[in-house]
Amino acid sequence: MIVTVNKNHHTFKGHKTLLGAKYVTYGELELPVRYDVFAVYNGFDWGSSSLGAQQLAFSMLYQVTDEEFARDNILKFTQDIVSKFNNRDWVITGFDVLRWISQNRDMESVTKKEEEEPLIDKEDKKEDNELILKQERVKKEKKTKSNVVKDACKELEITQKELANILQIPEGTVSSWAVKNEIPRLGKKAIEFYTQNQKNQKIIENYKNFVKLLD
Structure with a gap:
């Protein structure tokens, strides 16, 4: 002023x-x-x-x-x-x-300068903290995100090639899903459906075996 x-x-x-x-x-x-x-x-x-x-x-x-x-x-x-x-x-x-x-007037100039500098530092620090939190959140999401293809193959005890044959799609597609850990919604649903179906069949098979023991 x-x-x-x-x-x-x-x-x-x-x-x-x-x-x-x-x-x-x-x-x-x-x-x-x-x-x-x-x-x-x-x-x-x-x-x-x-x-x-x-x-x-x-x-x-x-x-x-x-x-x-x-x-x-x-x-x-x-x-x-x-x-x-x-x-x-x-x-x-x-x-x-x-x-x-x-x-x-001199004191006012000094005071304004002292007040403005911390505000700039504070804004910079806030932006840095937000960036760090965002990076940590992304890392955590990548780390905790389950790999549908690998998990399914492990649970079913089959290879990615066998899974591709079951889904009737190219092996390269399944391999790409596993590597990128990115899978389309329909592909994920198909794997989940097949996995659950196998579980159900196993339950039925175990039940039949149990009934045979009762005879």
Whole structure:
């Protein structure tokens, strides 16, 4: 943010009457409250961090800088400067205000830089973590994914060539399914159906043998 500073180095003065009325001047003129730009309180206050003190902080900063800087630094200027004004009368030169602005403008640049760098690192770290998790998930899926062809051949105690003959498809097709561990849905269903059929036949055969023992 670029701050345009008014080089008119007048003095800010605050005065509180015995009746409690408060006046603030800048140079020889009364300091505008600037309700048209920023309004949080009806009038000025100081010696605290009240809304009136914040209204004064904004008006003072707005007088020598711009609206953006004034809004961004209301609370800090209130805390550092306005809250420490004497309850009755106070004076601060334009040079003092500009010195505070210069110091805090430099600090603001450093703070923004420090805040932005961790955010970049955080985003990069997040992307790296997501990539690592994705790679681990893919590895795990490949590792845990069963090989339908190999499992079927092992369970049925047959070769891939014999399985190809059973399914009436080329041996190369079955071999490709086994190597890539990728099999079309119909091929998988056919193998599962045949495997289950063999299991059922074995159950029936065992049952027949059991019945023979009872005779």
